Amino acid sequence: MNKIIYKPIGIIHSPFLKPGNMPIQPAAALGIRGQIVIDEEYTEGLSDLEGFSHMYLIYHFHLSVSFKLRVIPFLDNRKRGVFSTRAPKRPNAIGLSVVRLIDINANILDIENVDIIDGTPLLDIKPYVQEMEAVDHYRTGWLSSRTQELKSKNSDNRFK
């Protein structure tokens, strides 16, 4: 299997029109509102989602046109393997964010804690259920001394 082809199910809208100076994670985007417009053909698939307060968005970093195997992440000043980071310049430019679901009206979802650039193509939505992940204690490698910075650090243009 050499090529996997997906088709966006909708578009994510947010206050962030350009990649510089935006929150690098949902933890830094508390209260920031956005909206998802799902293609009407998929509206039926949204039923029962309203009971969940949070959901995973899986989306395409559409501005990322190349990748690097080592990147200097926003939270560091040395190069790290790209798979140990959330940087957008990845072999497959897939993004993952947990956002808060505020409201659903037909094919429109109002969301909060949005760290995603306006116009991003959405690939999938999954309910956030921490019990599924089976993570009790965990270590966060090079990020462990930097998780406090997560909340205040914004992006710059390094991954343009």
Place this chain on the structure above:
Amino acid sequence: MNKIIYKPIGIIHSPFLKPGNMPIQPAAALGIRGQIVIDEEYTEGLSDLEGFSHMYLIYHFHLSVSFKLRVIPFLDNRKRGVFSTRAPKRPNAIGLSVVRLIDINANILDIENVDIIDGTPLLDIKPYVQEMEAVDHYRTGWLSSRTQELKSKNSDNRFK
């Protein structure tokens, strides 16, 4: 943007050779070992990952050849909107699991808590950092009375 094309970065191996009777989530797959063989061209991107105990795997449900907008999930007996479930028959057949990272040797990753079928194409790896998700209290909708069942429930062939 109508089509998004990805290329697998590697293949996930597990004891599960067929979709029936396997754990439906990592929480039901505690201790189950697997291995990921990353294409050698991407090995450099794995550096610094060894410090993390858990990681997200984003993969392609390669046995899922069609989708439904409402499905009866393994944990329920009535139809639910597919985006409120983790069922594989989704418009874009993308899977998401949090697994434990045991060891890395060059391009081979030994992993645990594997709820993934053998031969699954891997699209991306991201470090698991709960602090990034900014989830404090959360509600899990139709799943809320069923999270205890997560640990014991196995799949059947309904999504074949």
